[in-house]
Amino acid sequence: MADIQPTGGGKKKKGEMKKADTRVNFTPLVDMIMLLLTFFMLATTLSKPQTMEISMPTKDKVDVEEQNEVKASEAMTIYLGPEHKVYYYEGLANLEEPNFLTETDFSAEGIRSVLTEKNRTIVQQVRELKNRKTLLQVSQEDYDRQLSELRNSKGSPVVIIKPLDSSTYSDMIAALDEMQITSIGKYAITELDDNDRTMLSNSNFPTD
Structure with a gap:
């Protein structure tokens, strides 16, 4: 509560109106602020951390026979390269053919179009x-x-995702997003081997 006292002194002049004390009560304002604060605390939904589940196949669930049963027409391997580039091939690997890999990107006309057509x-x-x-x-x-x-x-297609050392974390997230967008249910993330480096080199693509 606050009081505002009139200023001035001396004798009162004839005909002058008497000034009443002006009092400004801030108590209702404080109560209103507390009510609003309580309302927003109870009504506001706090942002929840968003996580993305990555289901990785385990060795005890995927044996050699099951891997060999995958038809060449169903298989596709994609490499995540530098500058958000994507290199891929379908079917079986060919270590001898030059320029065996195809280069694309993460645009709608890029790897998404390829995956959509395949699936x-x-x-x-x-x-x-x-x-x-x-x-x-x-x-x-x-x-x-x-x-x-x-x-x-x-x-349904089986996609193998292999990130290069020059790829970024955002490239991996983008690749997993494409799996969801194109309804690819069978995919795995693996590391490069010597055959991969040979094909990348034959296609003049960097391996690191």
Whole structure:
């Protein structure tokens, strides 16, 4: 509470109105501030940390026979290079052919277009499933189950992601995003080997 006292002194002049004490009570304002503060503390949703799950295959779940069963037409290997470049090949590796690898980037017309074309059937089925969910024809539980089944169905592409030393963390995140966008359910992240370095060298692409 604050009081404002009138200034001035001396004798009162004839006909002059008497000045009353002016008092400004700040107590309601303080109460209002506390109420607003309490409201926003209770009503505001604090931002939650966002994490992304990366499911990596384990050796006890993926044996040699299962790896050999992957058809060449289903396999695709992509390398994450410098300056956000992507190099890839489909099918089996060819260590002798020069310029065996194809260079692209993370644009919509780049690796996304290649993956979408390779996984065209699954992409179309996923779109139809999403439309059914939008129309409330499928529950969230059924949607998640069917989506997982489609992405991991027999005959769907298998993508191997191999980052070069010159690639960045953002390149890895972008590559994983492309897996989700193009509905690729089977993918793994591995390191470069001697065969990879040979193919990169034959295609005049840097290996580090």
